[in-house]
Amino acid sequence: MSDKRNIDGPGPAHERVYRSLRNRILHGEIEPGESLTLRGIASELGVSMTPVREALRRLVAEGALTLSKSGRIATPALTNERIEELAAIRALLEPELAARAMPRAHMALIERLQDINGQIQRLVSEGARSGYVRANMEFHRSLYLRAQAPAMLALTETVWLQSGPTLRAMYATQQQTKAVDHHMKIIAALKAGDEPGLRLAVRADVTGGLRMLAR
Amino acid sequence: MSDKRNIDGPGPAHERVYRSLRNRILHGEIEPGESLTLRGIASELGVSMTPVREALRRLVAEGALTLSKSGRIATPALTNERIEELAAIRALLEPELAARAMPRAHMALIERLQDINGQIQRLVSEGARSGYVRANMEFHRSLYLRAQAPAMLALTETVWLQSGPTLRAMYATQQQTKAVDHHMKIIAALKAGDEPGLRLAVRADVTGGLRMLAR
DNA sequence: TGCTTGATTTTGTGATCACACTGACGGACA
DNA sequence: TGTCCGTCAGTGTGATCACAAAATCAAGCA
Numbered sequence: 001m002s003d004k005r006n007i008d009g010p011g012p013a014h015e016r017v018y019r020s021l022r023n024r025i026l027h028g029e030i031e032p033g034e035s036l037t038l039r040g041i042a043s044e045l046g047v048s049m050t051p052v053r054e055a056l057r058r059l060v061a062e063g064a065l066t067l068s069k070s071g072r073i074a075t076p077a078l079t080n081e082r083i084e085e086l087a088a089i090r091a092l093l094e095p096e097l098a099a100r101a102m103p104r105a106h107m108a109l110i111e112r113l114q115d116i117n118g119q120i121q122r123l124v125s126e127g128a129r130s131g132y133v134r135a136n137m138e139f140h141r142s143l144y145l146r147a148q149a150p151a152m153l154a155l156t157e158t159v160w161l162q163s164g165p166t167l168r169a170m171y172a173t174q175q176q177t178k179a180v181d182h183h184m185k186i187i188a189a190l191k192a193g194d195e196p197g198l199r200l201a202v203r204a205d206v207t208g209g210l211r212m213l214a215r
Numbered sequence: 216m217s218d219k220r221n222i223d224g225p226g227p228a229h230e231r232v233y234r235s236l237r238n239r240i241l242h243g244e245i246e247p248g249e250s251l252t253l254r255g256i257a258s259e260l261g262v263s264m265t266p267v268r269e270a271l272r273r274l275v276a277e278g279a280l281t282l283s284k285s286g287r288i289a290t291p292a293l294t295n296e297r298i299e300e301l302a303a304i305r306a307l308l309e310p311e312l313a314a315r316a317m318p319r320a321h322m323a324l325i326e327r328l329q330d331i332n333g334q335i336q337r338l339v340s341e342g343a344r345s346g347y348v349r350a351n352m353e354f355h356r357s358l359y360l361r362a363q364a365p366a367m368l369a370l371t372e373t374v375w376l377q378s379g380p381t382l383r384a385m386y387a388t389q390q391q392t393k394a395v396d397h398h399m400k401i402i403a404a405l406k407a408g409d410e411p412g413l414r415l416a417v418r419a420d421v422t423g424g425l426r427m428l429a430r
Numbered sequence: 431t432g433c434t435t436g437a438t439t440t441t442g443t444g445a446t447c448a449c450a451c452t453g454a455c456g457g458a459c460a
Numbered sequence: 461t462g463t464c465c466g467t468c469a470g471t472g473t474g475a476t477c478a479c480a481a482a483a484t485c486a487a488g489c490a
Binding site: 012054057060071081086089154155158 | 227229265268269272273275276277278286296297300301303304307308311363364365366367369370373374377
Protein backbone atom coordinates (compact mmCIF):
# COMPACT_ATOMS: atom_id res chain seq x y z
CA MET A 1 0.00 0.00 0.00
CA SER A 2 2.83 2.35 0.78
CA ASP A 3 4.31 2.69 -2.67
CA LYS A 4 1.26 2.77 -4.85
CA ARG A 5 1.98 4.23 -8.24
CA ASN A 6 -0.23 7.00 -9.45
CA ILE A 7 -2.39 5.55 -12.19
CA ASP A 8 -4.63 8.48 -12.86
CA GLY A 9 -6.84 9.12 -15.80
CA PRO A 10 -10.15 7.69 -16.87
CA GLY A 11 -11.06 4.32 -18.21
CA PRO A 12 -11.17 0.82 -16.79
CA ALA A 13 -8.50 -0.47 -14.45
CA HIS A 14 -6.90 -2.78 -16.98
CA GLU A 15 -6.52 0.14 -19.36
CA ARG A 16 -4.81 2.23 -16.71
CA VAL A 17 -2.50 -0.62 -15.79
CA TYR A 18 -1.70 -1.07 -19.46
CA ARG A 19 -0.85 2.58 -19.94
CA SER A 20 1.27 2.66 -16.83
CA LEU A 21 3.33 -0.35 -17.81
CA ARG A 22 3.53 0.72 -21.42
CA ASN A 23 4.92 4.09 -20.49
CA ARG A 24 7.46 2.54 -18.20
CA ILE A 25 8.59 0.24 -21.00
CA LEU A 26 8.61 2.93 -23.67
CA HIS A 27 10.74 5.24 -21.60
CA GLY A 28 13.20 2.50 -20.83
CA GLU A 29 12.49 2.47 -17.11
CA ILE A 30 12.54 -1.31 -16.94
CA GLU A 31 15.73 -3.30 -17.13
CA PRO A 32 15.98 -5.67 -20.11
CA GLY A 33 15.43 -9.18 -18.83
CA GLU A 34 13.77 -7.96 -15.65
CA SER A 35 11.02 -10.29 -14.48
CA LEU A 36 7.60 -9.12 -13.37
CA THR A 37 5.00 -10.81 -11.21
CA LEU A 38 1.26 -10.45 -11.35
CA ARG A 39 0.83 -9.97 -7.63
CA GLY A 40 3.71 -7.56 -7.49
CA ILE A 41 2.28 -5.25 -10.11
CA ALA A 42 -1.20 -5.64 -8.68
CA SER A 43 -0.25 -4.58 -5.18
CA GLU A 44 2.03 -1.86 -6.50
CA LEU A 45 -0.78 -0.35 -8.53
CA GLY A 46 -3.47 -1.02 -5.96
CA VAL A 47 -5.64 -3.28 -8.12
CA SER A 48 -6.49 -6.94 -8.26
CA MET A 49 -4.70 -9.53 -10.33
CA THR A 50 -7.40 -9.71 -12.98
CA PRO A 51 -6.84 -6.36 -14.72
CA VAL A 52 -3.10 -6.83 -14.46
CA ARG A 53 -3.32 -10.11 -16.30
CA GLU A 54 -5.27 -8.51 -19.13
CA ALA A 55 -2.81 -5.64 -19.42
CA LEU A 56 0.11 -8.05 -19.49
CA ARG A 57 -1.57 -10.22 -22.09
CA ARG A 58 -1.99 -7.16 -24.24
CA LEU A 59 1.62 -6.11 -23.84
CA VAL A 60 2.79 -9.62 -24.64
CA ALA A 61 0.69 -9.57 -27.78
CA GLU A 62 2.45 -6.37 -28.82
CA GLY A 63 5.85 -7.86 -28.19
CA ALA A 64 6.64 -5.49 -25.36
CA LEU A 65 6.95 -8.40 -22.95
CA THR A 66 7.76 -12.04 -23.38
CA LEU A 67 6.24 -14.78 -21.33
CA SER A 68 8.70 -17.56 -21.01
CA LYS A 69 7.44 -21.10 -20.64
CA SER A 70 5.40 -21.74 -17.52
CA GLY A 71 4.00 -18.25 -17.94
CA ARG A 72 6.81 -16.33 -16.34
CA ILE A 73 6.73 -12.77 -17.58
CA ALA A 74 9.79 -10.68 -18.31
CA THR A 75 10.98 -7.88 -20.55
CA PRO A 76 12.67 -9.26 -23.66
CA ALA A 77 16.43 -9.17 -23.97
CA LEU A 78 16.99 -8.33 -27.61
CA THR A 79 19.66 -10.04 -29.65
CA ASN A 80 21.63 -8.19 -32.28
CA GLU A 81 19.72 -9.77 -35.17
CA ARG A 82 16.48 -8.75 -33.53
CA ILE A 83 17.62 -5.16 -33.20
CA GLU A 84 18.67 -5.16 -36.83
CA GLU A 85 15.26 -6.46 -37.78
CA LEU A 86 13.44 -3.82 -35.79
CA ALA A 87 15.58 -1.14 -37.38
CA ALA A 88 14.73 -2.52 -40.81
CA ILE A 89 11.01 -2.41 -40.04
CA ARG A 90 11.27 1.17 -38.86
CA ALA A 91 13.23 2.00 -42.00
CA LEU A 92 10.36 0.62 -44.04
CA LEU A 93 7.39 2.10 -42.22
CA GLU A 94 8.50 5.50 -40.96
CA PRO A 95 9.64 7.05 -44.25
CA GLU A 96 6.30 6.03 -45.69
CA LEU A 97 4.47 7.64 -42.79
CA ALA A 98 6.51 10.81 -43.17
CA ALA A 99 5.87 10.93 -46.90
CA ARG A 100 2.15 10.53 -46.33
CA ALA A 101 2.17 13.25 -43.72
CA MET A 102 4.08 15.75 -45.85
CA PRO A 103 1.24 16.99 -48.08
CA ARG A 104 -0.86 17.53 -44.96
CA ALA A 105 1.90 19.25 -42.97
CA HIS A 106 1.01 22.90 -42.57
CA MET A 107 3.08 25.58 -40.90
CA ALA A 108 1.74 24.98 -37.40
CA LEU A 109 3.01 21.41 -37.45
CA ILE A 110 6.46 22.43 -38.66
CA GLU A 111 6.70 25.03 -35.91
CA ARG A 112 5.67 22.41 -33.40
CA LEU A 113 8.37 20.07 -34.66
CA GLN A 114 10.96 22.81 -34.43
CA ASP A 115 9.83 23.52 -30.90
CA ILE A 116 10.09 19.87 -29.89
CA ASN A 117 13.51 19.61 -31.48
CA GLY A 118 14.62 22.61 -29.48
CA GLN A 119 13.43 20.86 -26.34
CA ILE A 120 15.39 17.79 -27.36
CA GLN A 121 18.54 19.82 -27.78
CA ARG A 122 18.05 21.36 -24.38
CA LEU A 123 17.33 18.00 -22.74
CA VAL A 124 20.40 16.46 -24.34
CA SER A 125 22.65 19.19 -23.01
CA GLU A 126 21.08 18.75 -19.59
CA GLY A 127 21.54 15.00 -19.71
CA ALA A 128 17.88 14.31 -18.96
CA ARG A 129 17.58 10.81 -20.33
CA SER A 130 13.92 10.02 -19.71
CA GLY A 131 12.82 13.39 -21.03
CA TYR A 132 14.94 12.91 -24.12
CA VAL A 133 13.29 9.63 -25.07
CA ARG A 134 9.86 11.10 -24.46
CA ALA A 135 10.52 14.18 -26.56
CA ASN A 136 12.08 12.15 -29.33
CA MET A 137 9.01 9.97 -29.62
CA GLU A 138 6.84 13.04 -29.44
CA PHE A 139 8.68 14.45 -32.45
CA HIS A 140 8.08 11.40 -34.61
CA ARG A 141 4.55 10.83 -33.41
CA SER A 142 3.55 14.42 -34.08
CA LEU A 143 4.70 14.09 -37.65
CA TYR A 144 3.23 10.66 -38.29
CA LEU A 145 -0.15 11.57 -36.87
CA ARG A 146 -0.68 13.76 -39.91
CA ALA A 147 -0.31 10.76 -42.19
CA GLN A 148 -3.89 9.71 -41.40
CA ALA A 149 -2.74 6.10 -41.32
CA PRO A 150 -3.70 4.73 -37.90
CA ALA A 151 -2.85 1.11 -38.63
CA MET A 152 0.60 1.98 -39.91
CA LEU A 153 1.22 4.21 -36.93
CA ALA A 154 0.05 1.51 -34.56
CA LEU A 155 2.48 -0.98 -36.09
CA THR A 156 5.28 1.54 -35.77
CA GLU A 157 4.51 2.16 -32.13
CA THR A 158 4.55 -1.58 -31.59
CA VAL A 159 8.10 -1.61 -32.88
CA TRP A 160 9.02 1.27 -30.58
CA LEU A 161 7.55 -0.70 -27.72
CA GLN A 162 9.57 -3.77 -28.58
CA SER A 163 12.80 -1.82 -28.61
CA GLY A 164 11.85 0.12 -25.50
CA PRO A 165 13.68 -1.82 -22.78
CA THR A 166 16.89 -1.77 -24.79
CA LEU A 167 16.65 1.98 -25.17
CA ARG A 168 18.38 2.41 -21.84
CA ALA A 169 21.60 1.32 -23.47
CA MET A 170 21.26 4.10 -26.01
CA TYR A 171 21.85 6.84 -23.47
CA ALA A 172 25.44 5.72 -23.26
CA THR A 173 26.03 6.36 -26.94
CA GLN A 174 26.46 9.81 -28.36
CA GLN A 175 23.64 9.41 -30.84
CA GLN A 176 21.55 12.03 -29.14
CA THR A 177 23.34 14.97 -30.70
CA LYS A 178 23.08 13.35 -34.12
CA ALA A 179 19.34 12.93 -33.68
CA VAL A 180 18.94 16.69 -33.45
CA ASP A 181 20.74 17.07 -36.78
CA HIS A 182 18.59 14.42 -38.40
CA HIS A 183 15.49 16.14 -37.13
CA MET A 184 16.65 19.42 -38.60
CA LYS A 185 17.10 17.74 -41.98
CA ILE A 186 13.59 16.30 -41.66
CA ILE A 187 12.16 19.73 -40.97
CA ALA A 188 14.08 21.24 -43.88
CA ALA A 189 12.81 18.59 -46.28
CA LEU A 190 9.28 19.15 -45.01
CA LYS A 191 9.56 22.87 -45.68
CA ALA A 192 10.99 22.31 -49.14
CA GLY A 193 8.39 19.70 -50.06
CA ASP A 194 11.23 17.36 -50.94
CA GLU A 195 9.79 13.87 -50.54
CA PRO A 196 12.87 11.82 -51.45
CA GLY A 197 14.97 13.94 -49.14
CA LEU A 198 12.41 13.51 -46.38
CA ARG A 199 12.42 9.74 -46.78
CA LEU A 200 16.20 9.69 -46.63
CA ALA A 201 16.36 11.92 -43.57
CA VAL A 202 13.79 9.85 -41.67
CA ARG A 203 15.54 6.65 -42.62
CA ALA A 204 18.87 7.99 -41.45
CA ASP A 205 17.40 9.15 -38.16
CA VAL A 206 15.71 5.84 -37.52
CA THR A 207 18.52 3.48 -38.44
CA GLY A 208 21.19 5.65 -36.84
CA GLY A 209 19.55 5.36 -33.46
CA LEU A 210 18.95 1.65 -33.30
CA ARG A 211 21.82 0.22 -35.31
CA MET A 212 24.30 1.73 -32.88
CA LEU A 213 23.33 -0.69 -30.15
CA ALA A 214 23.66 -3.74 -32.34
CA ARG A 215 27.35 -4.48 -32.14
CA MET B 216 -23.14 -27.74 -23.76
CA SER B 217 -24.60 -29.22 -26.89
CA ASP B 218 -22.65 -27.19 -29.41
CA LYS B 219 -19.25 -27.04 -27.82
CA ARG B 220 -16.58 -26.27 -30.34
CA ASN B 221 -13.61 -28.55 -30.45
CA ILE B 222 -10.70 -26.63 -28.99
CA ASP B 223 -8.10 -29.34 -28.96
CA GLY B 224 -4.39 -29.00 -28.64
CA PRO B 225 -2.12 -28.28 -25.72
CA GLY B 226 -1.54 -25.13 -23.77
CA PRO B 227 -3.59 -23.04 -21.39
CA ALA B 228 -7.27 -22.40 -21.96
CA HIS B 229 -6.85 -18.77 -22.95
CA GLU B 230 -4.34 -19.83 -25.58
CA ARG B 231 -6.76 -22.37 -27.04
CA VAL B 232 -9.55 -19.83 -27.06
CA TYR B 233 -7.24 -17.38 -28.77
CA ARG B 234 -6.27 -19.85 -31.47
CA SER B 235 -9.85 -20.85 -32.05
CA LEU B 236 -11.09 -17.30 -32.49
CA ARG B 237 -8.03 -16.28 -34.49
CA ASN B 238 -8.56 -19.08 -36.98
CA ARG B 239 -12.20 -18.20 -37.34
CA ILE B 240 -11.29 -14.61 -38.05
CA LEU B 241 -8.42 -15.40 -40.41
CA HIS B 242 -10.56 -17.69 -42.49
CA GLY B 243 -13.29 -15.13 -42.73
CA GLU B 244 -15.84 -17.21 -40.86
CA ILE B 245 -17.09 -14.23 -38.89
CA GLU B 246 -19.27 -11.57 -40.42
CA PRO B 247 -17.78 -8.05 -40.48
CA GLY B 248 -19.48 -6.03 -37.78
CA GLU B 249 -20.70 -9.12 -35.98
CA SER B 250 -20.75 -8.66 -32.22
CA LEU B 251 -19.43 -11.18 -29.76
CA THR B 252 -20.20 -11.68 -26.08
CA LEU B 253 -17.92 -13.05 -23.40
CA ARG B 254 -20.46 -15.41 -21.96
CA GLY B 255 -21.46 -16.57 -25.39
CA ILE B 256 -17.95 -17.56 -26.40
CA ALA B 257 -17.29 -18.97 -22.95
CA SER B 258 -20.26 -21.33 -22.99
CA GLU B 259 -19.67 -22.18 -26.63
CA LEU B 260 -16.10 -23.23 -25.92
CA GLY B 261 -16.85 -24.75 -22.55
CA VAL B 262 -14.63 -22.49 -20.49
CA SER B 263 -15.11 -19.71 -18.01
CA MET B 264 -15.22 -16.02 -18.82
CA THR B 265 -11.70 -15.35 -17.57
CA PRO B 266 -9.66 -17.02 -20.33
CA VAL B 267 -12.07 -15.67 -22.92
CA ARG B 268 -11.44 -12.14 -21.75
CA GLU B 269 -7.69 -12.59 -22.06
CA ALA B 270 -7.98 -14.03 -25.55
CA LEU B 271 -10.22 -11.18 -26.64
CA ARG B 272 -7.90 -8.61 -25.14
CA ARG B 273 -5.08 -10.12 -27.14
CA LEU B 274 -7.06 -10.11 -30.37
CA VAL B 275 -8.09 -6.51 -29.77
CA ALA B 276 -4.44 -5.59 -29.29
CA GLU B 277 -3.68 -7.14 -32.67
CA GLY B 278 -6.48 -5.23 -34.34
CA ALA B 279 -8.44 -8.35 -35.15
CA LEU B 280 -11.35 -7.11 -33.05
CA THR B 281 -12.48 -3.69 -31.98
CA LEU B 282 -14.00 -2.97 -28.64
CA SER B 283 -16.42 -0.13 -29.00
CA LYS B 284 -16.98 2.14 -26.07
CA SER B 285 -18.51 0.46 -23.04
CA GLY B 286 -16.42 -2.56 -23.91
CA ARG B 287 -18.69 -4.12 -26.49
CA ILE B 288 -16.66 -6.36 -28.73
CA ALA B 289 -17.20 -6.76 -32.44
CA THR B 290 -15.29 -7.54 -35.60
CA PRO B 291 -14.20 -4.35 -37.33
CA ALA B 292 -16.04 -3.14 -40.40
CA LEU B 293 -13.27 -1.79 -42.57
CA THR B 294 -13.64 1.42 -44.49
CA ASN B 295 -12.10 1.86 -47.91
CA GLU B 296 -9.28 4.05 -46.64
CA ARG B 297 -8.47 1.43 -44.05
CA ILE B 298 -8.30 -1.29 -46.67
CA GLU B 299 -6.04 0.91 -48.79
CA GLU B 300 -3.82 1.41 -45.79
CA LEU B 301 -3.61 -2.28 -45.01
CA ALA B 302 -2.74 -2.98 -48.63
CA ALA B 303 -0.01 -0.36 -48.48
CA ILE B 304 1.46 -1.95 -45.36
CA ARG B 305 1.47 -5.35 -47.00
CA ALA B 306 3.09 -3.81 -50.08
CA LEU B 307 5.86 -2.52 -47.85
CA LEU B 308 6.52 -5.52 -45.64
CA GLU B 309 5.93 -8.56 -47.81
CA PRO B 310 8.33 -7.77 -50.66
CA GLU B 311 11.00 -7.21 -48.05
CA LEU B 312 10.20 -10.54 -46.42
CA ALA B 313 10.33 -12.31 -49.77
CA ALA B 314 13.63 -10.66 -50.67
CA ARG B 315 15.12 -11.73 -47.36
CA ALA B 316 13.87 -15.27 -47.86
CA MET B 317 15.24 -15.61 -51.38
CA PRO B 318 18.90 -16.29 -50.60
CA ARG B 319 17.78 -18.97 -48.14
CA ALA B 320 15.21 -20.56 -50.45
CA HIS B 321 16.46 -23.96 -51.48
CA MET B 322 14.81 -26.36 -53.89
CA ALA B 323 12.63 -28.09 -51.32
CA LEU B 324 10.92 -24.81 -50.50
CA ILE B 325 10.27 -23.98 -54.14
CA GLU B 326 8.75 -27.40 -54.69
CA ARG B 327 6.59 -26.90 -51.65
CA LEU B 328 5.40 -23.55 -52.99
CA GLN B 329 4.59 -25.11 -56.35
CA ASP B 330 2.67 -27.84 -54.57
CA ILE B 331 0.65 -25.34 -52.55
CA ASN B 332 -0.06 -23.29 -55.65
CA GLY B 333 -1.37 -26.41 -57.36
CA GLN B 334 -3.68 -26.97 -54.39
CA ILE B 335 -4.85 -23.38 -54.69
CA GLN B 336 -5.66 -23.86 -58.37
CA ARG B 337 -7.62 -27.00 -57.56
CA LEU B 338 -9.48 -25.36 -54.69
CA VAL B 339 -10.38 -22.37 -56.85
CA SER B 340 -11.85 -24.58 -59.55
CA GLU B 341 -13.80 -26.46 -56.89
CA GLY B 342 -15.04 -23.23 -55.34
CA ALA B 343 -13.84 -24.18 -51.87
CA ARG B 344 -13.64 -20.78 -50.32
CA SER B 345 -12.35 -21.54 -46.84
CA GLY B 346 -9.71 -23.87 -48.18
CA TYR B 347 -8.60 -21.26 -50.68
CA VAL B 348 -7.92 -18.66 -48.03
CA ARG B 349 -6.07 -21.16 -45.89
CA ALA B 350 -3.88 -22.36 -48.76
CA ASN B 351 -3.18 -18.83 -49.92
CA MET B 352 -1.91 -17.84 -46.49
CA GLU B 353 0.07 -21.06 -46.32
CA PHE B 354 1.84 -20.08 -49.55
CA HIS B 355 2.93 -16.70 -48.27
CA ARG B 356 3.79 -17.91 -44.81
CA SER B 357 5.92 -20.76 -46.12
CA LEU B 358 7.98 -18.31 -48.11
CA TYR B 359 8.28 -15.66 -45.42
CA LEU B 360 9.30 -18.13 -42.75
CA ARG B 361 12.62 -18.49 -44.54
CA ALA B 362 13.31 -14.79 -44.08
CA GLN B 363 14.35 -15.41 -40.47
CA ALA B 364 12.57 -12.21 -39.48
CA PRO B 365 10.04 -13.14 -36.80
CA ALA B 366 9.06 -9.61 -35.86
CA MET B 367 8.41 -8.63 -39.46
CA LEU B 368 6.41 -11.78 -40.02
CA ALA B 369 4.40 -11.17 -36.88
CA LEU B 370 3.52 -7.68 -38.03
CA THR B 371 2.47 -9.02 -41.41
CA GLU B 372 0.25 -11.64 -39.83
CA THR B 373 -1.30 -8.89 -37.75
CA VAL B 374 -2.26 -7.14 -40.96
CA TRP B 375 -3.71 -10.37 -42.34
CA LEU B 376 -5.71 -10.70 -39.17
CA GLN B 377 -7.07 -7.18 -39.47
CA SER B 378 -8.24 -7.78 -43.00
CA GLY B 379 -9.61 -11.20 -42.14
CA PRO B 380 -13.29 -10.48 -41.61
CA THR B 381 -13.47 -8.55 -44.86
CA LEU B 382 -11.95 -11.45 -46.74
CA ARG B 383 -15.36 -12.98 -47.13
CA ALA B 384 -16.18 -10.32 -49.68
CA MET B 385 -13.19 -11.34 -51.75
CA TYR B 386 -14.71 -14.65 -52.71
CA ALA B 387 -17.16 -12.81 -54.88
CA THR B 388 -14.41 -11.24 -56.96
CA GLN B 389 -12.50 -13.11 -59.61
CA GLN B 390 -9.14 -12.39 -58.04
CA GLN B 391 -8.56 -16.00 -57.17
CA THR B 392 -7.42 -17.01 -60.64
CA LYS B 393 -5.10 -14.03 -60.82
CA ALA B 394 -3.53 -15.04 -57.53
CA VAL B 395 -2.37 -18.30 -59.07
CA ASP B 396 -0.65 -16.36 -61.85
CA HIS B 397 1.02 -14.05 -59.36
CA HIS B 398 2.24 -17.01 -57.41
CA MET B 399 3.74 -18.54 -60.53
CA LYS B 400 5.63 -15.33 -61.19
CA ILE B 401 6.88 -15.38 -57.60
CA ILE B 402 8.14 -18.92 -58.01
CA ALA B 403 9.81 -18.07 -61.32
CA ALA B 404 11.58 -15.08 -59.81
CA LEU B 405 12.70 -17.23 -56.89
CA LYS B 406 14.19 -19.80 -59.27
CA ALA B 407 15.94 -17.14 -61.34
CA GLY B 408 17.31 -15.34 -58.29
CA ASP B 409 15.74 -12.15 -59.61
CA GLU B 410 15.19 -10.00 -56.53
CA PRO B 411 13.60 -6.94 -58.19
CA GLY B 412 11.25 -9.22 -60.10
CA LEU B 413 10.40 -11.06 -56.90
CA ARG B 414 9.59 -7.83 -55.11
CA LEU B 415 7.37 -6.73 -57.97
CA ALA B 416 5.55 -10.04 -58.17
CA VAL B 417 4.86 -10.13 -54.43
CA ARG B 418 3.72 -6.55 -54.47
CA ALA B 419 1.35 -7.22 -57.35
CA ASP B 420 -0.06 -10.30 -55.63
CA VAL B 421 -0.60 -8.47 -52.37
CA THR B 422 -2.14 -5.28 -53.68
CA GLY B 423 -4.23 -7.04 -56.29
CA GLY B 424 -6.02 -9.06 -53.65
CA LEU B 425 -6.94 -6.32 -51.25
CA ARG B 426 -7.42 -3.29 -53.47
CA MET B 427 -10.23 -5.02 -55.32
CA LEU B 428 -12.51 -4.73 -52.33
CA ALA B 429 -11.90 -1.04 -51.86
CA ARG B 430 -14.21 0.59 -54.32
C1' DT C 431 -49.49 5.25 -34.87
C1' DG C 432 -45.20 7.06 -33.12
C1' DC C 433 -42.41 8.37 -29.27
C1' DT C 434 -40.98 8.37 -24.63
C1' DT C 435 -40.16 6.20 -20.25
C1' DG C 436 -39.80 2.64 -17.18
C1' DA C 437 -38.28 -2.00 -15.72
C1' DT C 438 -35.68 -6.04 -16.88
C1' DT C 439 -32.33 -8.52 -18.99
C1' DT C 440 -27.79 -8.71 -20.73
C1' DT C 441 -23.01 -7.48 -20.73
C1' DG C 442 -18.37 -6.19 -19.28
C1' DT C 443 -15.55 -5.42 -15.09
C1' DG C 444 -13.00 -6.52 -11.12
C1' DA C 445 -12.15 -9.03 -6.75
C1' DT C 446 -11.58 -13.30 -4.42
C1' DC C 447 -10.57 -17.99 -3.96
C1' DA C 448 -8.84 -22.72 -4.89
C1' DC C 449 -5.62 -25.35 -7.55
C1' DA C 450 -1.38 -27.02 -9.95
C1' DC C 451 3.08 -26.22 -10.94
C1' DT C 452 7.64 -24.28 -10.69
C1' DG C 453 11.80 -22.98 -8.38
C1' DA C 454 14.62 -22.61 -4.42
C1' DC C 455 16.19 -23.36 0.01
C1' DG C 456 17.61 -26.64 3.62
C1' DG C 457 18.69 -30.84 5.77
C1' DA C 458 20.01 -35.76 5.60
C1' DC C 459 22.76 -39.38 3.84
C1' DA C 460 26.86 -41.47 1.54
C1' DT D 461 32.20 -32.38 1.68
C1' DG D 462 29.24 -33.16 -2.12
C1' DT D 463 24.85 -34.73 -3.78
C1' DC D 464 20.14 -35.86 -3.51
C1' DC D 465 15.47 -35.27 -2.07
C1' DG D 466 11.62 -33.30 0.42
C1' DT D 467 9.38 -29.23 1.89
C1' DC D 468 7.61 -24.69 1.25
C1' DA D 469 6.99 -20.21 -0.42
C1' DG D 470 5.70 -18.04 -4.70
C1' DT D 471 3.62 -17.90 -9.29
C1' DG D 472 0.25 -18.21 -13.08
C1' DT D 473 -4.32 -20.12 -14.17
C1' DG D 474 -9.14 -20.42 -14.14
C1' DA D 475 -13.83 -20.42 -11.97
C1' DT D 476 -17.24 -17.95 -9.42
C1' DC D 477 -19.50 -14.06 -7.60
C1' DA D 478 -21.10 -9.25 -6.92
C1' DC D 479 -21.70 -4.94 -9.13
C1' DA D 480 -22.57 -1.14 -12.37
C1' DA D 481 -23.66 0.28 -16.79
C1' DA D 482 -25.62 -0.40 -21.11
C1' DA D 483 -28.97 -2.26 -24.23
C1' DT D 484 -33.41 -4.14 -24.96
C1' DC D 485 -38.11 -4.54 -24.61
C1' DA D 486 -42.74 -3.17 -23.20
C1' DA D 487 -46.19 -0.55 -21.68
C1' DG D 488 -48.17 3.92 -21.49
C1' DC D 489 -48.94 8.52 -23.15
C1' DA D 490 -49.69 12.03 -26.75
